[in-house]
Amino acid sequence: MTAVLQPGATPGPDTHAAAVEDRVSVASNWTLVWWRFRKHKLAMISLGLLLALYTLVLCPDFFSTQHPETTEARQAFIPVQGLHIFDGWSIDPWVPAIVGKRNAETLRMEWRTDAEKKVRVGFFMPGPAYKFLGLIPSTLHLIGPRDASQRIFLLGSDRLGRDQWSRIMHGTQTSMTIGLVAVTLSVILGIVLGGISGYFGGWIDQFIQRLIELLQSVPTIPVWLALSAALPRDWTPIQVFFAITVILSLIGWTTLAREVRGHFLALREEDFVLAAELAGCSRARIIMRHMVPTFLSHIIATSSLAIPAMIINETSLSFLGLGIRPPAISWGVLLQEAQNIQTLALAPWLLIPGLLVIVAVLAFNLVGDGLRDASDPYSK
């Protein structure tokens, strides 16, 4: 038990120590978890990052500069333009203009940025129309060129001249959502099946445990391949998206179920659970009021560690062309663009989505680690 949780003495005079003690006395479990989590600097930074990423998820259109599907063959493989906030000493955002010249030998357009020619950009500029949160029509964008006829490519463009910045915004939405939704489904499956297994025991426990063993012994990648290959080609991107999510979570719940079962088994022996039983609580009440809240913080920690695996799985599937399929956009779909060595040599900026995958996965892992350490505030 940490010192912060030491039993209090008889409340003394109105001193600072006594005030702190009172604050601790009435601190709920979640407050204590938060106090502990706050101490992990890396986890806090990561949490900030994840919150930023999920802000993108809410409305990628607002953050993008163009429609992600606008193609312009003449503007393929434009390099990263780079946003400048200051012009001289005044705040006047701009991006360098792109000048292109056809190489006489390779007949390929060669682009370079020209800092002499400045394309003025502004914040909260009107641009392509979209619906905010899918409901409110809007044309407002976080960044946009002042001259609406100009196109800007903050992170360059791909082989079809699509703006990578805008595509990343939309890809983030898909990938981060898939991770979250797939893990949520896994958690529901895991808690229900693991709970049944751990609370009731007996043959049903045996059955679920054998099922988990069976599922865990199946090699995952071939199964995904088979399942995703079985998805009808004529499904809409949304349907495919949900199908992939379900496929990911159908396989991902087993570890969580085992953990939940372990918690249930351990908790069944706890005195306070027996006390609830002796108080006359119904089974449902014992589970929902006394058992689940006890390990919920552990489950959340474990889930946040499971999300990055889901993101990687989705990325891998889509990269192989078996997951999310164009025209839907995800990080994996974006990385498909960087599949051959020639593109990499010509347009290394197409690897930026990979960087995002790494950042997101790291952030989830750090937050998960922090949560796991903080999830049992009553232990040492």
Added chain:
Amino acid sequence: MTATAAPTTAANTTATPTMATSAKPLLSVRGLQKFFPITDGGFFRKTIGQVRAVDDVSFDVVEGETLGLVGESGCGKTTTSRCILRAMEPTAGRIEFRRKDDTIVDLATLTREQLRPLRAEIQMIFQDPFGSLNPRMTLFDNVGEPLLVNGMKNRAERMDRVAELLKLVGLRAEFMHRFPHAFSGGQRQRIGIARALSTNPRLVVADEPVSALDVSVQAQVLNLLLELQQRLGLTFLFVAHDLSVVRHLSDRVAVMYVGQIVELAVTHTLFTRPLHPYTAALMRAVPVPDPRVAIGEVTLKGEVPSPANPPKGCYFHPRCAFAQDRCRQEAPALREPVPGHFVRCHFAEQLDLATQAAG
């Protein structure tokens, strides 16, 4: 002393411990058995033996008294108490409980759902003050939980009752919004007692309620239990391993050894004139907090036998200084050689076991 009808399963010589008063017993345990199967490690979990954790235990608890249940670890005292609370399924036997309306129910035969309305009448005080309170709930929720599930839906009413209960156990009512982590072991034990008393139970099973506490706190909690019993007329089944604590709190004491009651008598009689050699040896083993009292000779050699494989005849004979051939062959029944004093020994009348604890 009137021995009530003996359980049909036991031999006709078996006496049934009850108290001399005319009061009807609140709880009558008859021929209680709890066996745990020993399984092999195989896939089908074949049963290859049985641990006879509780083996033919019978006793009565009269309203308003404290019955102490004492013995070493593995003697079955905790299993007995868990069976009475129906936290465990007894293998056999009857657990007759007299309800408020004087009807008698056999707790051993009730289903989970049938038991729920009875829970309020039988409550428990736990050993571990840290594990017995839900750390995620405030004192109000912890202590108020039995009230809520037993029908007191009104929050304000519950608050009043919890405040009253906290004051009853010597805590301030304002503490009800705090969480258990803000309290010391002794304070938590008081909270646990408040919770156990919240539904006005008629029987309180206290399982080692002071053994996890420091000496000075232990005295406070013992005093609280005594005071509450006098004020509220509680009936206690007090399970403990510490003889001096059991002696201090109990009206009558039952001594258990390898799943059986070997002796049961009024506290003073048991501690001054024990009839069973095990009881006498147990008392002699307690270190007296006085360096001038000569150290008793260690009379009890060897170890407690395993309840999975108890010895033939009297379970105590391998360690007994007075063992005869009869003890090795024939298992003694619980007899009543002196009115109100029950003992499971063939030679109880012949042995002179009076202890120095007389006084």
Added chain:
Amino acid sequence: MTAMVKQIATEPLLSVRDLHVDFGLDEGLVRAVDGVSFDVMPGRVLGIVGESGCGKSVTMRAILQLVDEPGRITRGEIVYRRDAGDGLGSAGVDLTKLPRHGAAMRAIRGAEIALIPQEPMAAFSPVHTVGAQIVEAIRLHHRQWRPEGGGLSVNDARDIVVDLFRDVGISMPEQRVDAYSWQLSGGLRQRAMIAMALSCKPRLLVADEPTTAIDVTTQAQVLALLRELQRKHGTAIIFITHDLGVIAQMANDVVVMYLGRVVEQGPVDGIFHAAKHPYTRALLRSIPSISGATRVALPTISGTLPHPFNRPGGCPYHPRCDEKIGTVCASHVPHLTQLGNGQAASCFLHQDASETA
């Protein structure tokens, strides 16, 4: 054993002087041990008694140099007088100055000062036989058995273990040597633990609540065994417990601790029959006895143990004390004062406040 005879009885084997152990936690500093001094005389049993949080276990760990982070010995010394036989002379060694994991400390810990832990199940590894673990300890400290030098073969060491097992009353020692700790009952395991502690012929045994986890009849056996071994080998013992009954039956001298400080010390008879400190008196009154009146209120110590971050000023016991004197106890810290007959108490009832102010 001749070791006892050679010792000059007046010279303590171990002297703890003004020992301070602090735990620097995020929330503040905990003074777990706050100026503790006592002596352990050769061939005698010193009982340290106190409630949880009194610092008795931390003191024990400090003696063995086993204080874990974030704990730190901040002041004081622990002087151990080594055996004159090893060429180093009988000069005292300050254990607090020795590197915690250094060769010198390792030569003392386990060999000259041995520990009997509270939980014998945790002290033995479950994957090696009990015998193998003791054999390893013996061979590690082979000088204790072969002072002239030269190693000790596994077979020789094993023979020693069998003899030790016989000494501590383990029946069928030849078979039990090859048992795993989980195959032994609680009593046997504690006996094996004692055999392990004795395996290197220690001059000082530190017993940390050795009978708390076992039953009363087994406890009686283990205590009898310890008394017998102590008589036979003349080993000094520090016996740490919260059980006043065990202390009364085991100790020659007693140290009573409260909140990291020694409140009273002296010969066992004086502590139990003429206690000077109000805390000792209150503690003795509050235990239910096997022969006193039953079902009556026990005298208690009022209040609760203070929070370790909120140590009361002045005498640490004054907020709970029935006999506190005016403002003196709240403002001044009493010091351990000799009161004759080897008894000392740290209380203003027996000491003039002006001396210590």
